[in-house]
Amino acid sequence: MASIKDVASLAGVAIGTVSRVINNSGSVKPATRRRVEEAIERLQYYPNEVARSFKMQKSKMVALLLPSIWHPFFSELAYYIEDELDREGYKLMLCNSGGKPEKELYYLDMLKQNKVAGIVGITYNDIDDSVSTDIPVVSIDRHFSKQITCVTSDNFEGGRLAVRELAKAGARKLAFMGTVTKVHSETMYRKDGFVHEAGALGLDYVVYEKPDPVTDEESFYEEFIRQHSDVDGVFAITDMFAANYIERAAKRGIRVPEDVKVIGYDGIQDHRLFHPVLSTIRQPVEEMARTTIRLLFQKIAGENLERETYRIPVAFRPGETT
Amino acid sequence: MASIKDVASLAGVAIGTVSRVINNSGSVKPATRRRVEEAIERLQYYPNEVARSFKMQKSKMVALLLPSIWHPFFSELAYYIEDELDREGYKLMLCNSGGKPEKELYYLDMLKQNKVAGIVGITYNDIDDSVSTDIPVVSIDRHFSKQITCVTSDNFEGGRLAVRELAKAGARKLAFMGTVTKVHSETMYRKDGFVHEAGALGLDYVVYEKPDPVTDEESFYEEFIRQHSDVDGVFAITDMFAANYIERAAKRGIRVPEDVKVIGYDGIQDHRLFHPVLSTIRQPVEEMARTTIRLLFQKIAGENLERETYRIPVAFRPGETT
Numbered sequence: 001m002a003s004i005k006d007v008a009s010l011a012g013v014a015i016g017t018v019s020r021v022i023n024n025s026g027s028v029k030p031a032t033r034r035r036v037e038e039a040i041e042r043l044q045y046y047p048n049e050v051a052r053s054f055k056m057q058k059s060k061m062v063a064l065l066l067p068s069i070w071h072p073f074f075s076e077l078a079y080y081i082e083d084e085l086d087r088e089g090y091k092l093m094l095c096n097s098g099g100k101p102e103k104e105l106y107y108l109d110m111l112k113q114n115k116v117a118g119i120v121g122i123t124y125n126d127i128d129d130s131v132s133t134d135i136p137v138v139s140i141d142r143h144f145s146k147q148i149t150c151v152t153s154d155n156f157e158g159g160r161l162a163v164r165e166l167a168k169a170g171a172r173k174l175a176f177m178g179t180v181t182k183v184h185s186e187t188m189y190r191k192d193g194f195v196h197e198a199g200a201l202g203l204d205y206v207v208y209e210k211p212d213p214v215t216d217e218e219s220f221y222e223e224f225i226r227q228h229s230d231v232d233g234v235f236a237i238t239d240m241f242a243a244n245y246i247e248r249a250a251k252r253g254i255r256v257p258e259d260v261k262v263i264g265y266d267g268i269q270d271h272r273l274f275h276p277v278l279s280t281i282r283q284p285v286e287e288m289a290r291t292t293i294r295l296l297f298q299k300i301a302g303e304n305l306e307r308e309t310y311r312i313p314v315a316f317r318p319g320e321t322t
Numbered sequence: 323m324a325s326i327k328d329v330a331s332l333a334g335v336a337i338g339t340v341s342r343v344i345n346n347s348g349s350v351k352p353a354t355r356r357r358v359e360e361a362i363e364r365l366q367y368y369p370n371e372v373a374r375s376f377k378m379q380k381s382k383m384v385a386l387l388l389p390s391i392w393h394p395f396f397s398e399l400a401y402y403i404e405d406e407l408d409r410e411g412y413k414l415m416l417c418n419s420g421g422k423p424e425k426e427l428y429y430l431d432m433l434k435q436n437k438v439a440g441i442v443g444i445t446y447n448d449i450d451d452s453v454s455t456d457i458p459v460v461s462i463d464r465h466f467s468k469q470i471t472c473v474t475s476d477n478f479e480g481g482r483l484a485v486r487e488l489a490k491a492g493a494r495k496l497a498f499m500g501t502v503t504k505v506h507s508e509t510m511y512r513k514d515g516f517v518h519e520a521g522a523l524g525l526d527y528v529v530y531e532k533p534d535p536v537t538d539e540e541s542f543y544e545e546f547i548r549q550h551s552d553v554d555g556v557f558a559i560t561d562m563f564a565a566n567y568i569e570r571a572a573k574r575g576i577r578v579p580e581d582v583k584v585i586g587y588d589g590i591q592d593h594r595l596f597h598p599v600l601s602t603i604r605q606p607v608e609e610m611a612r613t614t615i616r617l618l619f620q621k622i623a624g625e626n627l628e629r630e631t632y633r634i635p636v637a638f639r640p641g642e643t644t
Contacts, residue, residue: 061415064416068401069391069397069400069401069404070397070398070400070401070592071397072394072397074397075391075392075393075394075396075397075400076392078391078392078397078416079390079391079392079418082391082416082417082418083418091415091417091432092415092416092417093383093413093414093415093416094386094400094404094414094415094416095404095413095414096401096404096405110413240593240595243593243595243596244595246595247594247595269596270392271562271565272569273562273565273566273568273569274565274591274596274597274598275596275597275598276596276597
């Protein structure tokens with residue numbers, strides 16, 4: 001494989017000149033630049049990024065730490081994150097933690113060793129002490145006690161919106177259905193928005209919550225159906241909770257939307273080919289991803305950010321369940 | 323941040339000794355090793371992987387080049403690929419090409435510059451000339467004219483299996499529905515298996531194919547429904563084709579499975595919460611992913627592989643459409 005020396009020798013210039021052409025730094029006469037570029041092409045020389053990042057002690061690599069790329073919400077997010085990184089020539093390293101704290105810690109350790117330029121983290125575990133303030137980090141949906149920028153959908157407004165849409169569809173007795181995580185997650189504001197709006201509208205409501213994760217799905221939904229048979233409007237914390245509830249309710253003869261209106265949160269159904277198409281609070285996934293990366297770039301550049309939390313507006317997407 | 327020098331000085335040893343401890347190479351007395359390890363811990367020293375890969379001129383990074391991580395088949399595949407890489411301490415770089423040849427070429431160029439240890443490629447474009455034989459590559463579903471190892475599901479057997487299952491469900495006039503790519507893809511054997519088995523069983527059948535990608539979805543399915551109203555068993559090249567057909571057929575009053583039995587290919591539905599749950603030829607995604615990475619490791623180690631194509635057995639997964 002050709003080296004920078006070979007290029008310099010073929011072009012009849014000094015190595016420094018080749019380097020200036022490659023890095024677009026310093027002035028090089030147009031004729032010289034052309035000679036160097038021709039030599040690069042003829043020799044099929046590829047500047048070595050490994051060597052470059054050694055010199056700069058910083059790689060153009062950003063790590064995405066998430067529970068599982070297999071989940072449709074995360075894979076859509078990863079898609080746009082990679083696209084936004086690529087605009088600036090950054091690459092994406094993918095790290096599936098499986099949601100396990102020990103795997104997250106292992107990855108954070110590994111990321112320090114690799115000197116990635118930055119980290120985008122989606123975690124629901126308590127790994128506060130291990131998140132270094134040396135490496136620029138932007139978190140999605142989750143606050144850390146350290147001052148780490150967080151990008152999230154406007155969960156509170158999403159909860160309010162769900163109540164208004166359930167009411168508009170004719171529901172009179174509402175239920176929030178979800179789980180509570182041990183650490184502070186922005187997703188909890190979905191319930192707060194629900195409670196706030198139901199109160200403001202003077203609607204009757206219940207909150208049905210269990211600790212996260214749900215270990216016995218069967219009892220989780222059965223208990224809800226048994227205890228709250230008078231509910232005619234359900235706001236589920238995610239689309240998966242909504243779909244699970246609808247499937248189990250149907251087996252008990254409860255029809256959606258005739259008997260109960262249901263609204264989820266996320267918007268994981270790209271196509272309207274599988275039913276029911278859920279009525280849902282759609283996460284602004286693309287905008288969340290691009291905002292996250294733009295903020296990360298600002299941090300990498302050493303800039304101070306205006307805020308700690310960036311909440312992106314959500315919208316209601318009607319489906320077949322309201 | 324602590325350097326290797328700081329560690330050596332605190333432990334009272336030479337830098338080379340620290341290096342031997344970190345890399346587990348050469349003999350170090352147990353007591354010395356303990357002193358070095360204590361110094362590493364006290365100083366929170368992280369060996370610098372960037373510097374190490376500069377020295378070795380090879381990074382422990384594997385690139386995954388695919389059309390879009392957003393597609394459920396690819397995100398499941400990426401999940402297991404990352405998991406298998408991680409077992410050997412390798413990291414995954416994710417590259418979405420959007421299926422565009424120019425983006426694929428751009429990524430291949432970038433990958434050469436970064437000196438990744440290997441590439442896993444999923445492409446349906448003709449980028450033969452750009453696939454270097456310098457970098458170990460394993461391809462999924464796609465043959466290159468160069469000798470590049472390919473891992474795929476057993477598409478031919480999958481096509482045969484679909485015919486047998488459609489016949490078992492009572493279908494008498496079968497149709498294959500799909501597209502044809504310009505370059506040679508293993509996925510084409512789905513049709514070949516279908517044709518072979520329908521012939522062997524003496525069943526009446528038609529093949530309905532258009533060039534890939536389908537630009538006008540509406541006419542693609544309308545034309546099929548119009549021209550082949552006597553068909554009572556459809557084998558679609560992917561689950562998405564199957565679901566699209568079922569949705570459009572329903573609007574014309576064609577009931578699945580009562581009037582037409584349908585089998586797809588892939589197995590993208592993880593949950594049985596959205597309907598119809600497709601009867602499908604399930605790709606052995608996990609085994610394909612792990613096989614791909616194990617073969618890639620063999621190539622990275624310079625070993626010769628026994629074969630050029632590795633076909634993993636498939637199975638029929640019954641759903642609600644047969």
